[in-house]
Amino acid sequence: MANQQYIPPQVGWMYDLVLWTFSVLIDLFFREVHPRGSWKVPKRGPLIIVAAPHANQFVDSLVLMRVIRTEVHRRISWLIAEKSFKRKFIGLLSKGIGAVPVSRAMDNMKVGAGKIYLPDPINEPTLLRGYGTKFDGPGFEPEGTIHLPTINEKSYSATIAEIRGPEELVLKKPIKEKDALYQLTGRDDITDDGKFTGTASENGSSDFQGSKFKVAPHVDQTAVYKAVFGRLSHGGCIGIFPEGGSHDRPELLPLKAGVAIMALGSLAENPDSGLKIVPCGMNYFHAHKFRSRAVVEFGTPIDIPPELVEKYKRGERREAVGELLDTIYHSLLSVTVNGPDYKTLMVVQAARRLYNTKGKKLPLPMVVELNRRLVRGYTHYKGDPRIIKLENSIESYNKELRLLGLRDHQVEYANFSIIQVLFTLVYRLSKLTLLTVGTLPGLILFAPVFVATKSISRQKSKEALAASTVKLQGRDVMATWKLLVALAFAPAVYALYTTLFTYWTYRNRIQGYVPEWVPLWAMVLLGVVLFPTITFAALRIGEVGMDIVKSLRPLILSLNPSSANTLVKLRTRREELSHEVTEVINTLGPDLFPDFDSARIVADPFRDSDQAVHVEEAKEDGEPRPSSLKRDSYTTQEPLPRNESFHNLASIGFFSTRPPSRNSASGRAPAGTTGAFLTAPSALDSNEGLDEISKRIHSAMRERGQERRRRSEDMSWDMASTGSATPPEEEDMKEK
Template identity: 55%
Template sequence: MVNWKYDLFLYFMGNLVNLFFREVVPRGSWRVPQTGPVLFVAAPHANQFVDAILLQRTLRLDANRRVSLLIAQKSVHGFIGWGSRQVGSVPVGRAQDAAKPAQGLIYLPDPINDPTLIRGVGTKFGQGEGEPQGMLFLPPGKKTSGESVHIDQVLSPEEIRIKRPFKTQLALQQLTGRDDIDEEGRFTNKSINGPAPGYQGTKFKLAPHTDQTKVYEAVFARLRNGGCVGIFPEGGSHDRSELLPLKAGVAIMALGALAEAPDCGLKIVPVGMNYFHPHKFRSRAVIEFGAPFEIPRHLVDMYRNNQRREAIGQVLDTVYQALSSVTVSAPDYDTLMMIQAARRLYNPTGKKLPLPVVVELNRRLALGYERYKNDERITSLSKSVKEYNSQLRYLNLRDHQVQYATMSIWKVIVLFIYRSIKLLILFLCTVPGLLLFSPVFVATKIISRQKAKAALASSTVKIRGRDVMATWKILVACGLAPTLYHFYSIIVVWRAWYDRLWGYLPEWMPLILVYFATWVAWMVISIAALRFGEVGMDIFKSLRPLVLCLVPASDFNIHKLKQRRAELSAQVTDLINTLGPEMFPDFEKTRLVPDVSKVETGGTQAASSTEARARRDSDQSSAGADAESPPPLSRRSTTQSSRLLPRNDSFSNIGRVGIFSTRPPSRSRSRSNSSGGGFGSSGFHISGFTTLDSKEGFNEASRKIREAMKDRRKKSDKVKMEAEGQKMAVSLKSLVSSVLGAVPGGGGLASSIITGPASGTGPAPMEALFARTRPEADGDECLRDCESCSVKYPRGFKVDEDDVLYGHVKGWSTHVLVGTGKADWVRDVADEKGSVMEAIDKAGGVTNGRLMLSASNLPTPHDTTDYSEPTTVLLLPAFALVHNVHPRNVPQLIADVVNRAPTTSSPLTPWQSLIPSTIPSPPDASSSSSSSLPPLTLESCPHSAVILMCSQRTRDARCGQSAPLLRKELERHLRPLGLYRDLHDERPGGVGIYFISHVGGHKYSANVMVYRRPNAFGKDDEPLPEGVDEAVAAKGEDDDDGDNGGEKKKKAEGEVKEKGDVGAAQCIWLARVRPEDCENLVRYTVLKGKVVKPERQLRGGFDRRKGLMSW
């Protein structure tokens, strides 16, 4: 494998896959080991070669690992063979590929007493057909795959003995012709020993023995060298809804590698390939990585000591269980559709669910159905859900489109006309590409169907052959689209040569330039046609439910369907809440969708609760299997007009089309985005344009511009003089503080010298506030930058290195982080129209000190970025998450939460003793009851520490550049410690990394603030203050002591929950942080609360344990 060839091939193929899929979401990629040998086992293998590209590309981009996949020998030819060699694939010969129909028929002469003896009629075993170690294949059933088995001995031309008996009902029926066999493969009438009277036998296939020695040697060599190998252990692609039996090869590879090199540290990582209609164009996929595991040493010893069958069986069982934890399996397609329908109905909060959560819900519901499928409540509810699905199919509707039944007739009419106009314009934009490249669309559909039929005919496991359709659609498009580009370009070049394109083409332009320019133009037109067509199709599908609402004959049907949906949603939710705790002991702790009844006020009646749940479900339900909600990490911008459309359709993509966009697709750096610079802003008034139709008008405008520029220069000079004076005063203050800092009370004396007498203790000296790293205690590495750091700031990234930093930040009492789901905002976040930031800025009323307000990329509960839904706020230093915050209840947030919460100067006391966990929303006379807000709910932030970095590009481009680079480097050092937590990681403890808005001091970029709990990771040198239980410190520790550590952690978490959360003990504010500082920042600042370079980087902070602050 050549690395640059590997990366280049994946780059081009990955772009093609991105065109085919609407979105591909990785989940759990942080679990992939960064070093050492790894064996990836992926299932289900539902998309032939596309599975391989998605897996390799996801691992390369999200885990920085290159993997060699095993590929069938029969596929190593043509373009597929060339591409497999570029990515280092290992070809494997499979018995089913060499299987051929054999002569004669076979049956079981004595299935009860001698089930391994096979007798043939007209067969030629050992005479060119059939050999020891070969394979025997039985025909597939209607909805089940055919069984296969190895041949042990050839007894005669008409008799063979197989290595194990057949055990499935289908196989025994094929070999005996009897109908007295139950589902477990047992004969109910054992008085009959042979086959059914007159039964001749069944057809079969035979395959010769395949030597896999070279394959195993190649795999062992890659694993010994610390590489990665990937395998689809089902043995081949299929389109079934459940996992196929795993082949023994994956266990042999793992055990064989460990037998040769026991200390290589091989880990096995299960990978779930979860698709929503994998064969369809612009569908979605979730690639989920499970927890890595190792094979126990005793199994390796068994494999060495000729107990291979037992060792291989146990490894296969472990791999199967691991794959079951990352895949969704159902016994048949109808059951899978019923489970997905139940998942759409189970959404009591009415909020949109991220795609990974959708997959996890499907998996848990499938597990619950498998366990309780015989329960009378489950069977009754399943029947009702299937009937609801049938009604949807009858009306040709999707589940999320039932919400149109709640609209008034006039709203439906306006929306229908509005969308029809959009559809017409999009159709006109799509027509050129549709006409030019219709051969590609037609050819991909026809050829993929032909290949599916051929694959189905040659397979014993496929149902409809859909697993090959996506591959052939992409391959045909790869070959035919460039051919059409070339053909059309040749026509244009010929016309340019003939008459210079009817005289419009300049004579100086060479024909070769015309050729390449038209080639690029065809590509742009085809991609534009795809995007316009996709959005247009979504709009077209949304018109039918609007028409049904307008037709009187169907109006009753859709409204009746809406009522039925509300009833089913309540039934599904109640049943899950009843059976969930029985199946999952930690159901309430690990539930994916919160129960609204837990946060409602005590006076709410059950009837109103059910009605509210039904209303939310009908107004905003999750999408179907073919239209899922987008992932939280790849958020989309929604325009005002798109809020009128269903959340689960992709109409917000219209915002990226120039003719429909209501705002620029990318944020401009123009001053118009700043305060007062744009329409609707809260700055100075902007009057309309005037006509300048005379010379005097132009002269007058020029005079006013010159006067304004002159005034601006005067103001700028004044600001510079004030800044210089402040800088001199601050430098003198820092000098005196550093001189008197070592003397007890010197901090207050220094402050008095510069600013006069002050109340309180004044700013704390640098050495007294935070401990600094010392080589004699922390080792020599504490003062060295990371040598392995490969991330660098861009050229021209300038930072002010002259100013003294410490002690110059303005003090704050409470820090409020508002979740917005994005990493950049307008220049002043208080100017974000309709946001919580704007409401907090206007509300005022903070009584417990200065409030620091920051917008952040904390995810919003509804995954929106337009401030239309309530959001979540992180309150620091309390480490409290406040949910359901909306501009309308901001005064209540300030009065009942912010003013009561612990501050930077308060002692370490639990915030639960100061603030109730649920605060009912006050009645809003200006709003109807249907739009009343849910109560404010508070819970402890699960993180042990939080790292905040300014990412506001609109204030300073350096912050937009430095924040993503620092985050990448911090993640690299936190992952091996098991401490990194992404935006949706539910595990307690660890370190959360979030982007925030402007905090001041952009010229010292990058600014990093670290909030830490008391003894967050058990490594602080400072003792805990009196009254703070050790359980608070244990809350963030990641114990690696096996079961004892886990029990200790659970006990500590229980104590924390009982005694309360004291929040952050420290905030360390650093500046001038570079990527090479990140290793020591994690090792000493995050884990131990120490500062590595205080003179150069420390700006300030507080320590509530010591009662000290830098201001």
């Protein structure tokens, strides 16, 4: 139990050592990890970071630890499952970073004997009976939980209030979920809100035998809460995944009450501590795949209302915890992308690509934000006939892409002439040949590790799926096991290579190529450096090569007259679909997002093209051309989109980890920075328009002066209270 488990203190140098060791693996596994909004995270004071979705088991913790340590210079005390804490390697690392072990009911879950059912769900909805059950046996106790099998990709549970015998118990609350009631009654006359429309005799099934189930005992978390309160009282940072265990579902799971109890309990003991809760979205692109991408987004810190703490102290704990959980849940929705199912996410992602018709390569944080808005719009208007028609068209388009083995951006290859296709194909094949030569040595050396990581991670994924009631495919554990296996197996493989390399030198000086005066210890050092270097070089070179391999199929299809004609038709259909997507978004978007036009993420390509024509006509008449239109009329310089990293995100205000500086906001910043491209263009076609703009500029300058005076007063107060003569912004830059 958690109250008997030793909870180790956090040692700073050991935490940093573990983080530094695994940061190398994080850099190898992920192609890009972008923090967004990290300036919102308080650098001092008690803090609880709630992260979701928990899609990558232990990898989520490592990624967030690194971002917080780099951006905010704080260390996180994680709450970790006691089951994982007891594992040798994971437990050793957890103790090194000062994690707090938590005993979870799901880890002690066991299959119950017999089957259960609701005998009278209308008149006695909390009475539960069983066939061949042993409710009075071990594992069953008040406050324990009954878990039903997964149905329609969802699982349901209920808390035990009273045990009356081996085949009868009372639940704490009636079950309201339609699928759960079906499992426990066998009746199909159930509405979506859990109501029965008929009588048992009319709709009951004569061959219904009940449902299988699992049982989990109640867990006492007193020692865990005590440890958390102690660390928060000393200004520590607690990290928690409020969904509980990791999963691979497209939506957030219901949040556990523990995080709310920790926050309210800590403030009940120390009301003036200034505790804040920061929501954090872990947004991955193919989380389980090697060289994937991620965006770690932080939301606005949550200040817990004093009246909620008072309600908790008065004994109204259920109400207070429920209100705070609801606040946390909605805060997490603002920093994550949540869809009801994978089908919805696929449609939304396709709509996002079709909406970005100019081929502008969007940084990852912008992609996440656009996906989030599209999911919200789709969920809100999913019953609209225009959305239904658009959804069907997009699904049909995606099906054609899958049949041809193409990706959406590759449809543009239909624009190429035969000569251009031949030249591009020959060039890329030549480049691929050279890259293969550079990749092959490292690929051969690292092949045993690749095979081991893939096979073991798949096996662990199957085991995790079998033991879980919420996972869909068990992909959430694959990245973790790939890293763990590589961490253990790669050094052993390199040590073997180094041993063989040294022995070869000892036997015949590598066929006489190594002089006699070269000592064997030098060859050992050379092997230690040489083999990992070759592997890393192969990794980076092979990454480029794989992008080229993926681009060959559309080029080959373009050379075949029949498939080339299909590709041209598909491109025409894509253009029509893109117009349809843009029209629907521009029509419905302003109703859902009041700042739709002023904070547009992707410029309207069709409206901008029309404006560009008017601007050219105005230019011929001698009128000035607005610079804002020139800024937004973007055309890509790359005919073939490639997967490249953005290294200057910090200069773009929309994605920067801190608010824009005075220099970047003063107009001296390069075009396109500080979120300038997100502003709707203004047309200056009269003297009245110029006067209006002038008034706005003067008003903004007055507000800017007031802001500077206020910040000067705040800075003077900080300098007086901290004894620092350096403004906070400059201190931040020095730390960076």
